[in-house]
Amino acid sequence: MILPIEPGAVYLDQLSCVFKSAGKSVLAVDSVTLDILPGEFFTLLGPSGSGKTTCLRMIGGFVLPTSGSVRLGGHDVTHLPPYERAVNTVFQDYALFPHMSILDNVAYALRIRGMEKAARERKAHELLELVRLPQVAGRKPNELSGGQRQRIALARALISEPKVLLLDEPLGALDLKLREQMQVELKNLQRELGITFIFVTHDQHEALSMSDRIGVFNQGRLEQVATPEELYNRPTTRFVADFVGTANVLEGEQARHLAGASLAMLRPEQIRVGGQQGAKASGTLRSVQYFGSFVRLRVAQMGQAEWIVDQPLPADHVPEVGKTIHLHWSSQAAHGITAGAYA
Ligand SMILES: Nc1ncnc2c1ncn2[C@@H]1O[C@H](COP(=O)(O)OP(=O)(O)OP(=O)(O)O)[C@@H](O)[C@H]1O
Numbered sequence: 001m002i003l004p005i006e007p008g009a010v011y012l013d014q015l016s017c018v019f020k021s022a023g024k025s026v027l028a029v030d031s032v033t034l035d036i037l038p039g040e041f042f043t044l045l046g047p048s049g050s051g052k053t054t055c056l057r058m059i060g061g062f063v064l065p066t067s068g069s070v071r072l073g074g075h076d077v078t079h080l081p082p083y084e085r086a087v088n089t090v091f092q093d094y095a096l097f098p099h100m101s102i103l104d105n106v107a108y109a110l111r112i113r114g115m116e117k118a119a120r121e122r123k124a125h126e127l128l129e130l131v132r133l134p135q136v137a138g139r140k141p142n143e144l145s146g147g148q149r150q151r152i153a154l155a156r157a158l159i160s161e162p163k164v165l166l167l168d169e170p171l172g173a174l175d176l177k178l179r180e181q182m183q184v185e186l187k188n189l190q191r192e193l194g195i196t197f198i199f200v201t202h203d204q205h206e207a208l209s210m211s212d213r214i215g216v217f218n219q220g221r222l223e224q225v226a227t228p229e230e231l232y233n234r235p236t237t238r239f240v241a242d243f244v245g246t247a248n249v250l251e252g253e254q255a256r257h258l259a260g261a262s263l264a265m266l267r268p269e270q271i272r273v274g275g276q277q278g279a280k281a282s283g284t285l286r287s288v289q290y291f292g293s294f295v296r297l298r299v300a301q302m303g304q305a306e307w308i309v310d311q312p313l314p315a316d317h318v319p320e321v322g323k324t325i326h327l328h329w330s331s332q333a334a335h336g337i338t339a340g341a342y343a
Pocket residue numbers: 019020021026027028046047048049050051052053054055202
């Protein structure tokens with residue numbers, strides 16, 4: 001039986017984008033194949049310049065792929081303009097119209113569609129309720145805080161009832177506290193509405209805490225697609241191990257001995273400081289960094305990359321810099337990195 005494809009499904013098939021500038025070609029997105037489920041909170045995570053925005057723009061219809069295709073709800077939309085796709089975008093700078101009231105900003109898409117004033121304003125008020133800002137309808141964008149502007153941008157994008165919402169670093173301009181608050185709000189809103197969110201960030205904490213699944217980009221390619229938990233505990237490439245969280249990477253004989261692989265990873269919180277007996281490694285403590293709920297120790301061992309060890313606080317004893325310390329971990333803790341790039 002063939003099941004009907006739900007409108008919020010997004011399928012990218014070998015999507016590539018080559019930019020030509022100043023006589024040179026840049027392969028911004030390199031043959032990305034990806035299946036995003038309806039109602040999923042999917043995050044594109046990667047360092048600056050890795051192709052996240054370009055990928056999002058191809059889904060939104062703002063950039064034409066060099067090759068490959070984009071399907072929304074089972075329909076090939078590769079060559080459709082943005083306004084003919086059931087997607088909408090929230091941009092990092094929010095792109096609100098400064099001279100229009102908040103209500104008019106939110107109602108904008110409905111005005112363009114020719115909906116009459118009373119109806120579109122009623123709908124805009126509903127959206128302002130949804131983002132919990134009914135009181136600002138008459139104000140102008142410059143009379144709002146950053147977090148409020150962010151919510152208005154969201155309301156404006158949601159008013160046209162997209163099946164898929166694209167969000168390009170939407171929390172990038174907010175301070176940390178507000179950012180964390182908005183992460184929770186945005187996630188709750190997405191769950192409530194049940195629409196597909198494709199969210200771009202370079203912040204691994206943000207990605208881990210909000211997403212159903214994450215696709216990690218590196219130089220235009222998708223390195224791994226997995227749930228946050230899988231990505232953190234079972235990265236398939238060294239790049240992912242390093243980029244998502246902090247990793248101690250073991251190589252050669254040590255990795256073979258400890259993880260049965262030629263490359264292995266050990267997270268800093270999996271290592272304990274203990275006595276000499278039975279220690280898996282020993283070295284000189286180089287620094288102690290305080291983080292509130294834990295301290296991060298850096299331990300130098302001859303011929304070895306520095307060990308990074310997180311010790312939870314409060315602790316009975318935090319060792320002194322310059323001392324020799326001994327490191328322990330359980331044999332299951334080391335994770336062997338065996339597979340190649342995501343294909
Ligand atoms: N219009 C363009 N013309 C030429 N090159 C471009 C263009 N847009 C992007 N690029 C290049 O394509 C690559 C990917 O850029 P993209 O903006 O997709 O990265 P990103 O992952 O979103 O980065 P950031 O985290 O900094 O926003 C980069 O090397 C970038 O310089």
